[in-house]
Amino acid sequence: xxLAMAPYMLAFLIFxxxxxxxxxxxxxxxxxxxxxxxDYAANLLLVLVGYRTPAEGAPVAPILVxxxxxxxxxxxxxxxxxxxxxxxxxxxxxxxxxxxVVALAIRLHEKYGTFDTxxxxxxxG
Amino acid sequence: MDQIIWLISVPLVAGVIVYAAWILGxxxxxxxxxxxxxxxxxxxxxxxxxxxxxxxxxxPEGKPxxxxxxxxxxxxxxxxxxxxxxxxxxxxxVLAASGIALMVTxxxxxxxxxxxxxxxxxxxxxxxLSAVTAAALANTFLVLILAWxxxxxxxxxxxxxxxxxxxAGAMKTFAMLGFAxxxxxxxxxxxxxxxxxVNSLLLMGGVQAQATDRALTVVAYxxxxxxxxxxxxxxxxxTWIPAASEHAPTTVFALLPAALDKLxxxxxxxxxxxxxxxxxxxxxxxxxIIGAATILLAxxxxxxxxxxxxxxxFHAVSQVGYMVLGMGLAASILAAGRAAGGLxxxxxxxxxxxxxxxxxxxxxHAIYKCTLFLAAGSAERVAGTMDLDRLGxxxxxxxxxxICCIIAALSISGVPPMxxxxxxxxxxxxxxxxxxxxxxxxxxxxxxxxxxxxxxFVKVLHxxxxxxxxxxxxxxxxxKENAPMAIxxxxxxxxCVFLGVWxxxxxDRLILPAANAVGLKTAGISATPWALELGDAGAAxxxxxxxxxxxxxxxxxxxxxxxxxxxxMRVRVVGNFVAGEDASSDExxxxxxxxxxxxxxxxxxxxxxxxxxxxxxxxxxxLVGRYGDVLVQRLxxxxxxxxxxxxxxxxxxxxxxxxxLALG
Numbered sequence: 001x002x003l004a005m006a007p008y009m010l011a012f013l014i015f016x017x018x019x020x021x022x023x024x025x026x027x028x029x030x031x032x033x034x035x036x037x038x039d040y041a042a043n044l045l046l047v048l049v050g051y052r053t054p055a056e057g058a059p060v061a062p063i064l065v066x067x068x069x070x071x072x073x074x075x076x077x078x079x080x081x082x083x084x085x086x087x088x089x090x091x092x093x094x095x096x097x098x099x100x101v102v103a104l105a106i107r108l109h110e111k112y113g114t115f116d117t118x119x120x121x122x123x124x125g
Numbered sequence: 126m127d128q129i130i131w132l133i134s135v136p137l138v139a140g141v142i143v144y145a146a147w148i149l150g151x152x153x154x155x156x157x158x159x160x161x162x163x164x165x166x167x168x169x170x171x172x173x174x175x176x177x178x179x180x181x182x183x184x185p186e187g188k189p190x191x192x193x194x195x196x197x198x199x200x201x202x203x204x205x206x207x208x209x210x211x212x213x214x215x216x217x218x219v220l221a222a223s224g225i226a227l228m229v230t231x232x233x234x235x236x237x238x239x240x241x242x243x244x245x246x247x248x249x250x251x252x253x254l255s256a257v258t259a260a261a262l263a264n265t266f267l268v269l270i271l272a273w274x275x276x277x278x279x280x281x282x283x284x285x286x287x288x289x290x291x292x293a294g295a296m297k298t299f300a301m302l303g304f305a306x307x308x309x310x311x312x313x314x315x316x317x318x319x320x321x322x323v324n325s326l327l328l329m330g331g332v333q334a335q336a337t338d339r340a341l342t343v344v345a346y347x348x349x350x351x352x353x354x355x356x357x358x359x360x361x362x363x364t365w366i367p368a369a370s371e372h373a374p375t376t377v378f379a380l381l382p383a384a385l386d387k388l389x390x391x392x393x394x395x396x397x398x399x400x401x402x403x404x405x406x407x408x409x410x411x412x413x414i415i416g417a418a419t420i421l422l423a424x425x426x427x428x429x430x431x432x433x434x435x436x437x438x439f440h441a442v443s444q445v446g447y448m449v450l451g452m453g454l455a456a457s458i459l460a461a462g463r464a465a466g467g468l469x470x471x472x473x474x475x476x477x478x479x480x481x482x483x484x485x486x487x488x489x490h491a492i493y494k495c496t497l498f499l500a501a502g503s504a505e506r507v508a509g510t511m512d513l514d515r516l517g518x519x520x521x522x523x524x525x526x527x528i529c530c531i532i533a534a535l536s537i538s539g540v541p542p543m544x545x546x547x548x549x550x551x552x553x554x555x556x557x558x559x560x561x562x563x564x565x566x567x568x569x570x571x572x573x574x575x576x577x578x579x580x581x582f583v584k585v586l587h588x589x590x591x592x593x594x595x596x597x598x599x600x601x602x603x604x605k606e607n608a609p610m611a612i613x614x615x616x617x618x619x620x621c622v623f624l625g626v627w628x629x630x631x632x633d634r635l636i637l638p639a640a641n642a643v644g645l646k647t648a649g650i651s652a653t654p655w656a657l658e659l660g661d662a663g664a665a666x667x668x669x670x671x672x673x674x675x676x677x678x679x680x681x682x683x684x685x686x687x688x689x690x691x692x693x694m695r696v697r698v699v700g701n702f703v704a705g706e707d708a709s710s711d712e713x714x715x716x717x718x719x720x721x722x723x724x725x726x727x728x729x730x731x732x733x734x735x736x737x738x739x740x741x742x743x744x745x746x747x748l749v750g751r752y753g754d755v756l757v758q759r760l761x762x763x764x765x766x767x768x769x770x771x772x773x774x775x776x777x778x779x780x781x782x783x784x785x786l787a788l789g
Contacts, residue, residue, distance in 0.1 A: 019776065022769070022772050023769050023772050023773050023776065024769065025769075026769065031768070031769075117767060117768045117769065118767060120766075120768070121765075121766035121767070122766065123764060123766040123771075124764055124765060124766030
């Protein structure tokens, strides 16, 4: 395995951890945490994919300072800005999803008096 | 074109008005509203009938195919779907449907007067008529399927208007016909595929007939034929008719399963068999076998029934066999001719005879079966039951109903000079002309079925109208007929007689244009108002209905004279010797007709079949229910209700999807 595969493997590992929490845990809060971990894994993957090492020096954040004449320099040394912008949006979406899921969990707790999904069996055929 | 729009929309709008009045009136049916709704319905249906007659008369003479009114409603992008046309066949369907609907609504004026949802009933009947008209006049499958589906839903709703027990029958009807509609939709999609996407409008007519030489087209034809046969009620998709018959309102059964559903089903069968597809020999043989089996098996079930409506509904299944048999014979002759490289004039003639027989039987069946159901409704109104054991001796109370029922019974049994005979005679001649061994077997089955039909109507006439009074029959002899119901039955019974006595005229004016419309050369039949001659077709046959009727009338008059002579003679009248039993009460000596054919049921060779059939062993619906339940139980086992399990399913599904996409 080359070093280039490392970000993928790392993100995949975290992803599987989140998946495990969702599938195996019966506590609703833990399931939500698993969902969050999934979210983070996806974000992390995107950011890592956009990371690149310039020919010389350390990579810099893709923030343009000093006007248009510095643009070529920045393009040579900055990491890819697109995934970062995307992930920024994704974090916000993740937040609202979490808020919704937590609201549902609270509602379920009001109804069943527990967070244990094993006791919420109304879908049973 | 405008005429077609009016034909479809007037009943529709009338129904909407009636329904709106019902809603605005707080969903209660004061007697006044019911009466007004009935009047609106009768007027709207009568208007539709007038328009239908006008449409039929305005068809150009002798030109097969399209009437010049073929056109479309401009609706922008939707325009492609809305195309209508009127040719001999569809105009005949519209004519028959509106005629029957007029008689049934007229009958309903009194029969449904006490129903607490009468306005809804009229609205639904009007919508049904509109849907049937639209289906018959549609030139694209899209419009046809839509109208077809609407008719199915309305049938479900109308059956549900009956007694509370009618829900189960309605559900069964909806399930079976809904499945059939799905088949139709699938068939149309496959046809579209088979035509290579050329016919993007899904036009029914005016397109090259699709040869059934590939698996794709054969399956498409079979699916569409299944839809048509289920609607018409041929075996093995017939079981919704008897199941729904017992508790549904009688007028609903007289209107839909007895008449309009037959018209629709046979209409679609004729269209797909002769116009959309060029059916091969095997498919045609299949149709013939279905037809013959339906005739024979359904009539044997009918003979042993104890409930009048159920008995009539089995006859409604049985008679479909003649229509399907006629179509199958015509298709098989055409297929044989095509396989041999070209049709001879004789083959064309015989095919036309068989087709005309099937189609004419459809029209006749709509008329006489409607009469029979209306007569049954009349008897039910007086006696309050349809149980043959408890009926009897109603002829004195319901003389008009009795006479109409006799005429319709003779007609359904194919006794000359009634209309049923003319169409059955044409089907028999088609079978003789086809001459294949299978056709001969079907001919025997058809004739035997006809005899059994007569036998079972002897039972009906005896158990309902003759003999001593049954326990449910009202005491006393005062007449209980009422005008609207009697008029409807008398008009239909007269139509039976008229179409029989002037059979030549009916075939010439009504049936031959329809046969022309689906591309059959009708040179074989020369019909004059007084005679039907099949000389040109090599199937030498001549039926002069009017002469025969005159002879029959003479025979009856002679018989009457003999009877009167016998009455005039002085004979000794003594009381019956009953070996000392008490002979004073009718009750004690009431012989119900329900056991007339118990012998047949008890025959060792047939006992198992009747037993299994009564238990529903041959009922597709029940079989699907029973074996489908095993599958359902398995699936239920998989529903644990645990979120984690569902999440695992989702993840496994995703993995499979990704794997397929990555590898594929």
